[in-house]
Amino acid sequence: MTQQPILVLTTGGTIDKSYFDALSEYQIVESGIPALLREARVALPFRVVELMRKDSLDLTDADRELIAAAAREAPESRIVVTHGTDTMTDTAKVLAAAVPGKTVVLTGALSPARFAETDAPFNLGMAFACAQVAAPGVYIAMSGEVFDGLKVRKDRAAGKFVSDDLR
Structure with missing residues (x-):
């Protein structure tokens, strides 16, 4: 298998949240993704571009267009x-x-990458594996599963993503 380079676009979210003391709220800080990739000893070529530092609830249509443009033009x-x-x-x-x-x-991630008990490294590894072998399309890799990006939803009560069979 040839190793095609992977672009990593960071946008913020829980995976990049941190907190500074017991009284403060979580804040999105500089992305920890490059450190996670170094710790994992990722051998294939990759490039990390930090697009923004936002909670996904604060993303606008313009932010989503920026993400799409960065992916399309890369x-x-x-x-x-x-x-x-x-x-x-x-x-x-x-x-x-x-x-x-x-x-x-x-x-x-469902808990920040900077926490000892986090799903961030596993999810990032799943995403890297999926990006290497999946056909063109949009996918979501979370909790050990890969979903069609257009046929999935977050089940907040269960704290996980599930296939959306209604589509």
Whole structure:
């Protein structure tokens, strides 16, 4: 298998949240994704571009267009987008319509990457694996599963993504 480079676009979300003391709220800080990739000893070529530092509930249509434009205009055909989980499916829809012919995988975390007990490294690894082998399209990689980006929803009560069989 040839190793095609992967572009990682970071947008913020829980995966990049931190807190500074017991009285403060979580804040999105500089992306920890480059450190996670170094710690994982990722050997294939990759490039990280920090697009924004936003909670996904604060993303606007203009932000989603910026994410789509960055993916569409990138020389890489395999892309991982780190994103908050609350509106990940909304961004997946925009990407599916605006970025043809590329493999785009969205991932995030249900607890910050800086926490000892986090799903961030596993989800990021799943997204990298999916981006390497999946056909062009938009996917969501979370909790050990890969979903069609247009046929998935976040089940907030269960704290996970589930296939949306109604579509």
